Amino acid sequence: MDRRKFLKGTTAIAVAAAGSTIIKHSISLGSNTNTEGEKKMKILVITGSPRKNGNSNTLADNFTKGAEEAGHTVVRFDSAFKNVHPCVACNKCGMNGTCVFQDDFNFVRENIVDADVVVLATPIYYFGISAQIKTVIDRFYAINGQISRPKKAVLLMTYADTSSKVAQPIINHYETMIDYLNWSDAGKIIAPGVWSVGDINHTQYPQKAYDLGKNI
Numbered sequence: 744m745d746r747r748k749f750l751k752g753t754t755a756i757a758v759a760a761a762g763s764t765i766i767k768h769s770i771s772l773g774s775n776t777n778t779e780g781e782k783k784m785k786i787l788v789i790t791g792s793p794r795k796n797g798n799s800n801t802l803a804d805n806f807t808k809g810a811e812e813a814g815h816t817v818v819r820f821d822s823a824f825k826n827v828h829p830c831v832a833c834n835k836c837g838m839n840g841t842c843v844f845q846d847d848f849n850f851v852r853e854n855i856v857d858a859d860v861v862v863l864a865t866p867i868y869y870f871g872i873s874a875q876i877k878t879v880i881d882r883f884y885a886i887n888g889q890i891s892r893p894k895k896a897v898l899l900m901t902y903a904d905t906s907s908k909v910a911q912p913i914i915n916h917y918e919t920m921i922d923y924l925n926w927s928d929a930g931k932i933i934a935p936g937v938w939s940v941g942d943i944n945h946t947q948y949p950q951k952a953y954d955l956g957k958n959i
């Protein structure tokens with residue numbers, strides 16, 4: 744699809760270039776309910792740490808435990824252990840089509856479109872999100888037209904510094920991104936002061952992540 748036409752015609756969001764106007768439309772999502780009428784959601788958790796038992800993965804584990812106990816379905820993509828090529832801006836996808844790279848991102852493609860909730864779990868790496876998770880997020884470009892519709896989003900983030908100033912730019916990035924995608928923030932667990940694997944276990948944050956998952 745011609746990119747200009749796509750950007751004009753999309754029912755979701757159009758962004759022509761950095762700093763341009765953002766147009767949004769609401770599209771209602773279907774949802775499953777159980778016999779009590781409670782909403783049972785599909786949740787996609789995307790993690791960004793190469794430390795399997797690290798701090799952000801511990802938050803993801805606890806969130807998942809709570810969400811599954813509440814009856815939701817959780818699927819997970821551990822970016823650091825997958826083969827995901829960075830976007831090369833060829834625009835063959837037209838922001839709504841087939842990507843030239845057929846790799847592990849296909850799992851995200853298959854699971855994000857109908858997900859009610861997308862959880863991003865990442866450490867801070869050099870004042871940003873990890874490269875592993877950013878690479879996955881950049882590939883959203885190819886499915887922009889399919890995912891720019893109402894979903895809930897969650898940010899789980901860990902970092903060594905104890906200043907909230909360090910986390911703020913990433914929170915801004917997250918807020919700006921989900922606003923663009925027409926997603927709404929369902930909660931953030933931001934854990935400062937954790938450096939080594941296991942540090943998070945001496946904090947309140949795993950419990951907070953569990954509670955967030957249970958009450959999502």
Ligand SMILES: Cc1cc2nc3c(=O)[nH]c(=O)nc-3n(C[C@H](O)[C@H](O)[C@H](O)COP(=O)(O)O)c2cc1C
Nearest residue numbers: 792797798799866867868869870901902903904938
């Ligand atoms: C490459 C690298 C860069 C990092 N950069 C920062 C940073 O800019 N600010 C910070 O507070 N911590 C930084 N850290 C520390 C991690 O954010 C912290 O250890 C975090 O809890 C790791 O999460 P994980 O256990 O889930 O991997 C960095 C760690 C690494 C390995």
